[in-house]
Amino acid sequence: MGPSGSGKTTLLRCINFLETADSGTMRFGGKTYELAHTDKREIAELRKHTGFVFQNYNLFANKTALQNVTLGLTSARKMARDKAEEIGMEMLKRVGMESRASYYPSQLSGGQQQRVAIARALAADPEIIYFDEPTSALDPELIGEVLSVMRDLAASGRTMVVVTHEMSFARDVSSHVIFMEKGKIVEEGPSKEFFDHPKEARTREFLRMESDRSGKKKE
Numbered sequence: 451m452g453p454s455g456s457g458k459t460t461l462l463r464c465i466n467f468l469e470t471a472d473s474g475t476m477r478f479g480g481k482t483y484e485l486a487h488t489d490k491r492e493i494a495e496l497r498k499h500t501g502f503v504f505q506n507y508n509l510f511a512n513k514t515a516l517q518n519v520t521l522g523l524t525s526a527r528k529m530a531r532d533k534a535e536e537i538g539m540e541m542l543k544r545v546g547m548e549s550r551a552s553y554y555p556s557q558l559s560g561g562q563q564q565r566v567a568i569a570r571a572l573a574a575d576p577e578i579i580y581f582d583e584p585t586s587a588l589d590p591e592l593i594g595e596v597l598s599v600m601r602d603l604a605a606s607g608r609t610m611v612v613v614t615h616e617m618s619f620a621r622d623v624s625s626h627v628i629f630m631e632k633g634k635i636v637e638e639g640p641s642k643e644f645f646d647h648p649k650e651a652r653t654r655e656f657l658r659m660e661s662d663r664s665g666k667k668k669e
Contacts, residue, residue, distance in 0.1 A: 451613075451620060452630035453656065458613040461630070462580050465611075466502055467493045501571030501579040506587050507563040509555045515542060515566045516551040519573050527574070534573075541569035545599050561592030568599055579603070581612040617660050621645050629653050 452458050464471040464485060471485035478496060488496075509518045516538050523534035542548045545565040555563050564584055571579050581600070585593040597619050603610060604623040614620055620627065620641070627644040629637045629652075637650045648654045 451615070451627060451656075452636075456630040457633040458630055459582050460633075462582050462611065462613055466500060466580055467496070468502070498574070499577045501574060501576040503564070503567050503571050503579060503581045503584050505583045507555070507560075507567045509563055509566060509570075511555050514552050514554055515547060515558070515569075518555075518566055519570045522570065523573055537573055538569070541572045542566070544572065545569045546595075559592060560588045561595045564588065564596045565599055568596070568603075572603075578609045578611060581610060581614070583613050583615065585614070585616060615660070617657075629656065631656075 460469060463469040464474075465476055467485075467488065474485045476483045476485055479499065483492060483496070509515075510521070513521065516535065519538040519541055520531070520534040523529040523537060524531055529537075539548060539551060542551055545568050547562060547565050547569060550558060550562060550566075553562075555566075558566065564587075568579075568584075584600070585596050588596065593616070597616060600610070600612070600619070601623055612620070612624070624641045627638060627641050628635055629644070629648075629650075631652060637644065637648060637653045639649075644653075645657065648657060
């Protein structure tokens with residue numbers, strides 16, 4: 451969490467190697483990786499265990515919802531099409547989109563497109579899914595349907611790293627929170643402690659301002 455421009459998205463992109471970090475290490479699966487010097491083979495291996503959901507869906511406009519979900523399975527993993535489609539339909543069903551499997555992105559609302567994007571991330575059965583402000587591009591009435599899917603994922607035990615401004619969602623679902631500002635981590639800790647007893651004055655100010663903003667939105 452953190453104000454716009456605080457470095458949240460950059461951090462998320464660095465740990466999935468969509469951007470190259472200047473320095474730092476990451477521990478994953480019992481191994482330690484130097485973020486600035488990880489080679490292509492290591493990156494490809496790491497990405498087999500992760501999924502990424504973008505702010506603006508990043509669906510292929512010329513492919514149906516099902517084809518968007520199965521493309522990574524048939525292309526990157528060389529899975530047989532019938533098996534990939536079986537998995538794809540299962541994932542679309544999981545996010546409530548099985549009836550829209552043959553629809554193209556232009557025929558779907560923003561919330562529906564984002565649910566397809568989540569299904570795509572789930573299809574590879576990743577150990578971690580990264581979410582980069584998954585509701586920021588949605589109209590307010592569509593936010594709930596995406597957060598509902600994410601709540602279900604959290605309840606099922608799926609590990610997620612989420613950049614979000616949705617305070618109530620973060621409070622309800624997260625186990626650990628990092629608060630960033632100006633490219634630095636200001637505070638981090640268990641969620642209950644973070645929200646109920648923030649240590650830093652800047653964190654308290656941010657939480658108060660976000661609480662006020664959420665109250666005004668409800669009005």
